[in-house]
Amino acid sequence: MNRFIKISAIVAGAVVVLIVALIVLAQVLITPERVRETVLPLAEKALHRKVALGEIDVSLFSGISIQDIRVQEKAGEEDFVAADRIVLRYRIWPLFFLRVVVDEVRLEGPKIRIERLADGSFNFSDLTAPASAETPAPKEEPASENGKEISLLVARVVVSGGEILFFDHAAGAATPYRYQLSDLALEASDISLDRPFPFSVKVLLNGSVLTLDGEANVAEGSGKVKVNLAGLDVTAFAPYYRSAIPGDLEGLKLSLDVVAEKGAGKLSSKGSVVVKELDLILDAMKESPLRDARFNLDYALDVDLAAKTLTLGASRAVLNGIVAEFDGTVSAYDVKPLLDLNLALPGLDLRRTLAALPDNLVAAAKGMDPAGTVDAKVHLYGTLEDPGKLLKDGEVSLTDVAVSAGGMRPALSGRIHLSGDTLQTEKLQLKIGDNLLQVDLQGKNLFGDPVVLSSRITADKLLVDPLLGPPPTAAAEAAPATRDAAQAEELGPLAIPLRASGEVRVQQALYKGLVIDALALDWRLEKNVLTVEKLTGTLAGGTFTQNARVDLGKKGLVYTTALELKGVQADPLVTAFAPKSAGTLFGNLDLTARFDGRGTLAETVKKNLSGKGRFALAEARLTGSGIARGLSDYLQLEELRDVRFAKAEGEFTIEQGRVKVAADFGGSKLRLSPRGSAGLDGNLDLVLDTRLSPELTGKLDSHGKVSGYFKDAQGWGQVPLKLSGTVAAPRFTLDASAVKGQVKEKAREQLQKTLEKKLFKKGTPAEPGTPESQDPAKKALDDALKGLFGR
Template identity: 25%
Template structure:
C-alpha cells in the first residue's frame, strides 16, 4: 500500500534527519547560530519562515538527544502559520551509530498543529516542500523504538468546495517503527467537519505487524470506538472490532472476525446497526467469504423495524460479486399496521454500473391491520429484480396469490431521478371488498364521513404509465368482469382512460381524471344495456328500480374533503330503461285507493316504500343537470300499457335526500297491471310525491291537487254536456223551420 509505504519513508526520513541533527549539534553545538542558520536555509530554499522561539537543548546521557522549544513554520511566501510544534524531543542510541546503524530510542512531539489547504487549482499548500527526486528503489533504513504525539491537531480546508475538516486533541502512541516491525498503537482525537456535518470523538487501538520490503501489513485485535454526532444522527456510538485485518504480498486482503455495531437517534427515533463478517478474502481480484450478517433496527413511538440480511456463498472479484444465497427477514410496524417478510434469492452484483440482479426471489409476506376484515393477509412471493444505476433502469416481476386471486405484476423504472415507472398488472379474480375496512359499528360514535380528507398532492411527484387487467372484480359490492384500464400519471395529473368492463349483462366504458392542482376530479362513464336492478342492489343495497338500458354520467368536482367534493359536483347524467319497474309502490293500486278517498274527502297520507310493491313500465327516460351537488330533472317520462308517468324533481347529493313529484295517468286500457280494476280509473291523473333521505324514502299522494283536478274535470264535463244539449236544440229548431219552408 503506497500510502503506508510513503508514511514509513517519511517517518524513516524524519528519524534520520533528527539523528543527523543530533550528531551535528553534538560536535558543533551553538544554539543561537543553529537557529539563525536553519531560518536562513528554510527562507532561501523554501521561501518560508522558520521561527524557533524556545530553547534548544542537547543531552548526552543516557542517550544522545535534542530538544526543541516552540517552533513555527509559515505558509509559502506568507506570514500565515502552516505548522507549529510546542516542543519536540528525539533521542538516539549512541553505540549503534558507531556501527553505522540509526536507532532512535524515542520521538516525542507535543502541541503539533498542521493546516493543510487544497487550493482552487488542485495543488496543496505543502506541494513546494515535496522532493521530486526521491528514489523508491532505495528505501531509507530506520529503527525507532517509539513515537508519541500529544495535544496536537490537523486541519484541512478545500478552497474549491468550501469544505473544512479538523482533527483536534490528537493523542498518538506507536511502538517500534522500522522497515519491518511489530508493536502496539493507540490513537484518539476529535473529528469535526462542515460537510458532511460531523462532531465526534474516536479512539483506535491495535497491534500492528508490517514489513515494508515484503509489502505486508496487518492489524490484530483492532478496536475502534466513535462517540458523537454525524449528519442528522445524535448520540452516535460506533464500535468496530476485528481479530485480524491484513494486506499481504500481491495485494491479498484478509479480514477475520470483524464486527461493527452502531447506535444513534434521529428525530426521536432510535436506530441500531450490526454487521458480522466471520471471514472475508480478496486475492488477485477474487472475493470469497463466509456468511455475512447485517442487522438494522428502528424503534420509535409510532413505528419500528427489525431487518436482518444474510449473505452466504460469497465469491467474485473487484468487478463482479456473486452470492449463492441472500436472505431477508423483516418485522416492521407502523401504528396498528405490521409487515413481516422472509425472502431468499441468489445475488449478482456488478461494479461497472453498478448493477444488481436478484434472479430467483422467493418467500412470503404477511401484512396485518385491525381494519382488515381478516386481520392478516399472507402472500407467497416468486419473482425477480434487475437494476442498473448507471443506466437508471430497473425491472421487477412478481407472481403471487392472495386467497383465491392469482396476481402477476411487472414493474419497471425508466429513470431514477426523477423516478419514472411503467407497470402491468394482471389478476384473474379479485374480491377487493374482502380487504377494504369494514363500515364503522353503528353502536359506536363515529365522525361525519363527509369530513374525511381527500388529498391528491401525492400525485405531484408521480410519473407512471401502465395497464391493469382483472378477469373478475368485486369492488364496493359491484361485480365486474373483463376489466381493462390504462393509466397515465405525470405533472400532478392521473388519467385512467380508456376504462372498460362487462357488468350486469351489459358493459361499461369511460375515463377518470385526477388533478392535484386544486384537488380536482372528473368522471365520464357510460353503462350500456345493463340490468340496473342488481347493480343498484349491489352498489347501494336498495331495491329501487328494475330494467335494462343505458346510463351516462359526465361530472367534475373539486375539494379537500368528501363533503366538499359532493357540494362542488357539476355536470350531467341521463337514464333510459326498458321493460322494468319502479319498486316500492304500486301506482295503480294507489290510484284506486286515491279515487275511493275522493268521495270521502280524503287527506294526503304518507305511504312507506314497500319491498313487495312495484309499478311496471315498458320504458323510462330522464336527464339531469347537476350544479353544486344538486341534480335537477324535469323530463322524467315512463309508460306502460296501463299508465303514463311524468315528473320533475331534485336530488340533493350532499344531504343524500330526494324530492320528486310524479304525475300518474292511467291509460284507456284494461290490460296490464291490476287489469279490470285499473280500467275503472282510466283518465284519472294522480300526483305522487317521493321524498326523504335515501335510506328511508316515503311516498305521498297529493290529494289537494287530486281534488282540484277532479273538480276541474267535473266542471269541464258538465260544461261539455250543456254545450252538447244546446247544440242539439239549435239543430232541432233549424230543422223544424226548414220543414215549414218546404211545406212538409
C-alpha cells in the same frame, strides 16, 4: 592431584585473564565518546535534523544508557522527537569479534511532535520522500579511532510512556487543531532492513485504547497489522469529515477489530467495525434524525493497487438489526468506477425494520402496521454516472407482507424477478380477507418516466363488499356533517408517473347479495387518465356492460361513465341498492345511461353529477310496501296492491342533484305517467297522471256523480295525483290544478254537446265540401266556449 590442581589454576587464570581482557576490551571499544561518535552521525544522517544526546553511561553488564535525547525540527528550535532515556543492551560474546550486537533498545518517555502544514505536507515528509537523482551523495563518515567500523544489530526495541502531539494547520481553522496520544507503548524485535520483523503498539487515543500488532518488511515495503480500537468518540475529529457529511453528526462511538496486509502492489483488509451511540441528522431528513443507532460491519477487502481494482469478499452490514449482505468488485476506482456488486437483504422483518428506523421517517408506514418478511437479492453492474441503470438482475421474495388500509389488511406472497429495468412476478398471491387473487405483473422502464406496468388478476371467487369497507351506520348517516368533514378537501390533482394496463377475470363475484358470473374488467392508465375500457358480466338473469373515464389530473377528479343493462331482473337490483324497497318492483330491465361528474365528496358529487338515460321493464310488476301500497291506501282500492304492466318505459336526466323522470306504465288495471324529479337522497316530487280501468273507476265512484268528469273516451278514470315523500315512505295528494283543468274541460265538453244538440238539428248537413271540424258555426261555438272557460 597436583596435575589437576595445575590445570585448574591455569584454567582459572585464563578465565580471569579473559574477564580482565574483556573488561579492558569493552572499556576500549564501548566508551561514551565512541557511542556519541557513532550514534550522532548515523542519526543526523538518517533524519537530516540536529540530534542532541545527554549523559551517556556505558556498563559491561547493563549496556549503554543515554539520557535526554532530542531531535529538533528541520527548521526551528522545537523538538521533533524527545525522550527521557534510551537504553541499549548488547551481548558480550560478539565483543570478542569487534562487533556490537544491541540486544535491546529501550526508549522511555518519548514525545513526538507531528505537524501538518497549511500546504498539506508534514514535518516528516522529507523523511518519507524517495531520494532524487539531484540529492547529493552523503559524505563518507570517518572510521572509528582504530580504523575499524563497528557492526551494529538491534534485536529488540521497546518504547514506554510515550506521547504523540499532532498539530494541524491545514484543517481550515485560524488556529491549528491539536490532538494527543498518550501512554504510548511500542515493542519490535529482530529488527532488520532485509527481512520482516514483528511489532506491537498500544496507545490511548481520546481515552480509547488503540492497539496494533503486526509484522513489517522495510525492504519490500510490505507488512501486516491487526488493529483494535475500543469506543473512540469520533466527533472530536469533526474537522476531517464535516464537509463530507450532508448533515450533522452529533455522536458516534467507533470500535475496530480489523486486520490489514500490504504486499507487492496489493492491499487487503478484513475484520469488524462497530458503531454505537450514532446520532445523525441528515439535511434531507432533518425531521427524522437517527438517535442512539448501532451499526456493525463485517467485511473482507482486497485492493489491486496496480490494476486499480477493489474486491469485496462476503461482507455483512447491520443497522439496528437490519441486515444487508454484499460482495463484488469495483474496477477503475481512481478514474471512472465500474461496479459489479451483489446485494442482499435476507429475512427482512418489516415490523422490526420500522422499529429500527426514526419514528418521523416511518410514521406514515407505521400507521399501516406493516408485517411480513422480505428477502431481496440484486446484482448491480455499471458506473455511477447513471444510477438508474445499475440494476442488472435480482429477485424479491415476499412472505405474508401485509398492511392495514381502509379497514382491510391485504397480504402479498410470491416472487418478483428483476432484470435491468423490467420486472416479472412469479406465483404472486394477494389475500384480502377471504379473497385470494392470483396476480401476474410485468413492468418495464422502472427507472424512467413513465414506468410501464401491465397486470392480470384472476380469482375463482371474489367477495366485493369487504373490499369497499363497512357501510355507514344509520346514526352516521343521520348525523350532521362535522367540522372536519366540512373542511375536507377534494382529492387531486394527482400526478402519477405511470403508464399501466390490466385485466381482471373472476369466475364468480358477490356484491350486495348479487351474484355476478364471468366478471371481466379491462383498464388502462395513461397521462393521469384512468380508463375502464370494459366491465362486463352476467347478473340477475341478464348482462351488464360498463365503461368509464376518470381524469386524475384535475382537482376532485373528473369522470364519465356509460352503463347498459339487458334483461336484468329488477327485484335483485332494488334489493341490493334500495333494501328498504325490496320486493316492490319486478320485471326484466333494459337500461342505457351515461353519467358525468366531478368530486369525491358527497356534496360535490350531488352538485356536479349529470346524466341521462332510458329504461324499459318487460313483464313489470309493482307490489308490496311503498308506492303500490301508498297508492292503494290513498285510493282505497285493494286491487292496486299488486299491479302488472304490459308496458313500462321512460327516460331520465340528472341535473343539480336531482333525477328528472318522464315515464309511462301501462297495464290492464292501471296506467301511470310519472313526470317530475327525485333527489339523489331519495325524496320525490312527481306529478302522477293515474288512470284507472273502467272496472276500478266504477269502484272508485259507485254512483257516478264524480267520475263522469274524470273519464276519457275509453272509460278510463283519470286521477291526477302528486307524489312526494320517499320511495320507501311515499305521500300521495290530489293535484288540484290538474283537477280544476279536467273539470273545466269536461264541463266545456258537456255544454258543447248540449248546445250542439239544441242549435244544430241532428242530420243538418254542413256546407258542401266543408269538414265538420271546419264548419263555421261549430267553430264559432268552440271559440265562444274556449273564451268562456278560459276566463
